[in-house]
Amino acid sequence: MKKIFVLFASTCFLANVRTVKAVPVVPNFTQGSMTSVTTQTVTTNETINSMDYATGWTYSVSGSGVQLEEGSTNVAPDVTSTQTNTVDGVTSTWTGLDLSTNNKPNWVQSEAGGAFQFTEHYSGPGLQTHTIIQRETTIQSVTESTSIFSN
Numbered sequence: 801m802k803k804i805f806v807l808f809a810s811t812c813f814l815a816n817v818r819t820v821k822a823v824p825v826v827p828n829f830t831q832g833s834m835t836s837v838t839t840q841t842v843t844t845n846e847t848i849n850s851m852d853y854a855t856g857w858t859y860s861v862s863g864s865g866v867q868l869e870e871g872s873t874n875v876a877p878d879v880t881s882t883q884t885n886t887v888d889g890v891t892s893t894w895t896g897l898d899l900s901t902n903n904k905p906n907w908v909q910s911e912a913g914g915a916f917q918f919t920e921h922y923s924g925p926g927l928q929t930h931t932i933i934q935r936e937t938t939i940q941s942v943t944e945s946t947s948i949f950s951n
Contacts, residue, residue, distance in 0.1 A: 831950040838943045848933040851887060857896050858923045861907070865916030869906035877903045883926045894925030 859876050868875065880898040884891060899922060909916050 831948070833946055833948045835944065835946045840941045840943075841938065842941075843936060843938045845936050846934075848931075848935075850929075850931040850933075851927060852929045852931075853885075853892070854923065854925050854928050855894065857894075857925050858921070859897055860921045861905075861919070863907075863916065863918035865910050865914055866907045866918045867910045869908050872905050874905050876905070883924060885927050887927075892926075896924040896926075897922060 861875065877897040877899055879895055880903075882893055882895055884893045886892075907918060907920075
């Protein structure tokens with residue numbers, strides 16, 4: 801009789817077991833948003849190096865109440881001097897005027913003790929101006945994007 805009892809208990813246990821079913825899970829939201837921010841900073845350092853050259857020369861004399869000294873025939877100095885300039889390995893040579901005392905014309909007053917005005921100007925060849933500009937530029941870019949979603 802023990803064997804029947806074990807079978808009987810085993811059958812009772814199986815009769816009480818229930819079937820389990822899976823239920824799908826579905827997200828249940830109605831709306832939402834997502835924000836993304838990107839920041840970018842760029843710094844630029846630059847040097848601007850500008851050189852202006854004169855390739856010739858100018859010589860001028862003006863005035864009133866003056867004249868060339870007796871015996872002088874030249875109103876301008878001789879063209880004999882040279883100027884050399886080297887920048888970044890490039891050498892340039894220009895010819896200018898010889899402004900030594902023995903080579904320049906001599907100007908004197910037309911009337912001793914009288915009123916006079918005299919101007920002499922010379923601008924030679926070569927480097928006239930050299931400008932160096934150093935600057936730093938910083939640019940910042942901010943991009944913000946927002947995504948909005950709903951069901």
